[in-house]
Amino acid sequence: MIILERVSRIFRSRGEAIRAVDDVSLEIGEGQVMSLVGESGSGKTTTGKMIAGLVTPSSGRVLFEGRDIRTLDGAARARYRRAVQIIHQDPYACLNPVRTVGDTLAAPLQLYGLADGRSRNAGIGELLERVELTPASAFVDKYPHQLSGGQRQRVAVARALSVQPKFLVADEAVSMIDVSLRISLLNLLLKLRQETGVAFLFITHDLALARHFGWDGRIAVMYLGRVVDVGPTRTVIEDPHHPYTRALLAAVPEADPHITRTKPRLRLRSQDPPSLLHLPSGCAFHPRCPWAESGLCDVIRPELTHVRAQEVACHVAVREGALPDLAATT
């Protein structure tokens, strides 16, 4: 349904070019879930915004149902606009503070002629029930400041659902919410997936959340603007190929003392990520990579290459047996 074809986005700041997203190709089919993981500055948010049409690619194409979204017009454009919705990270910033919950939800219903008059109120009530803000009557007349962060984020989800989307971009949608409430929102999104078959681009820096939410889907790992590792969630987490993915998995602290204190460490050659303004030559990860080979990784940029069920952009990982077997070291 959504295809990114060699998409790049360059931002300019004080005369310098920042390559936020560099030559990214991804494909997400109907009803599928793709988790996009990476650290800050990896380009995952910009990628999500390009899919939602909020940022225009500097080069490459975003295809919706086979057509470049930039060439869509009239009815086709409206259909895309409705089909692809985004849920932002910050539940405090993304709702209009002077609109009640009811008004916020009525606007898209009205815009797309989905409900009017009495059926609009029914529609709003139903949306609130679907995001488990019940009884709906207790929330319709509330303003955002009268709601908790978790409740606000539910309103944002309800707004996205109001137009019956086919594709949701969830950009760190649960990150800012307290631990005890985060999972209920995540479970709500999982339930919506099952009920409506909506596809997801689930953007997160949290590998555990990506694994939990996208268990039956795929993961793409981004580093400094590029996708370096893609594959089924299970195999990427259990048998990571790219050294960066391995580093992330080895580094992530876990809420289990035994697991987190005994898992094998991966020692990087440098602690500090390079600046987006001065990207390293060749593979951008080579200055930190413990397996980097000089004359190769610092010279030639690796392209995504198939290795079993995954695709990995690494000269070394694609050679069978070149990286130590993780299963053997655990």
Next chain:
Amino acid sequence: MDSLLSIRDLSIAYRGRGGTSQALREVSLDLYRDETLGLIGESGSGKTTLALAVLRMLPPAAHIPQGQILYHHDGRTADVLSLGAERLRRYRGEEVAMVFQSALSSLNPVLRIWDQFLDTARAHGETDPARVRTRTRELLSHVQLEPERVLSAFPHELSGGMRQRVMLALALLLRPRVVVLDEPTTALDILTQRTIIDLLRSLRREFGFSMMFISHDLSLAAELADRVATMYAGRIVEIGTTDELFYEPRHPYTVGLLQAVPTVHGDHRTLHSIPGSPPNLQRLPAGCKFHPRCPYVRPVCTEAEPDLLHVSNGHRSACFFWDEVRR
């Protein structure tokens, strides 16, 4: 065991427009020599208030209706809440140092890193710049920074992870016996978090301070803490060794938190959220403050608030029915 800090029956309230918020209610806690204590809880649990109180850095709206903070050193005990200005100044930094969450806003933006170290040392009576320089270089190397490059830099020229490491080095400059850290890894990337966690462990081994950190992140406690205290609605509701809290939790709120956190490794399991939401601190419910959200609730829980009850040696739970609570 040898206690460095003893907090006794400490209550703290904030006066605000809507009324008084009870941020901390009769909390007692000890920090022992050579230990790392993790305080975990969500926003509004009182963990930040507790940390700020230890440094006596509470905002003006805070008042302390009761309680004591005692600092023990060389067989003497100081009452932190009644220290005079000069003694308090020395206590902060030389005895107990704080590392704040936002390294950018706690470093002076117009001073080079070296000047911040020198200023701090001078404010505490060190007049020999050469000695300060030696100590500073040593500390910066310990936190894996290149001293020459960092000393002449302004804070904005460093990455978030580097600034956080500078803050750690600066906190250790005066050889404190206790370091208090507020969300030391929040908002940092995973690889940077790992660097900071490993550093904290090695710095503690090297310099032998005790550490108290606050975090909403259970995985940080699992990584670093020797003991963990769970806070809820201004109280410690469970305290014990890290293994006890994670593998044999005996308070329903600790159990709820653990069941809500996914792991990357280990079994893929269904996660459960805690129903309801944290209480309004201006209108706390009667009885146990967790009872409206608790799966173990009984009539007594709505009337009386349990104290921390003895589970085993150092393991305590503020639940009447701790014996029934299982992960």
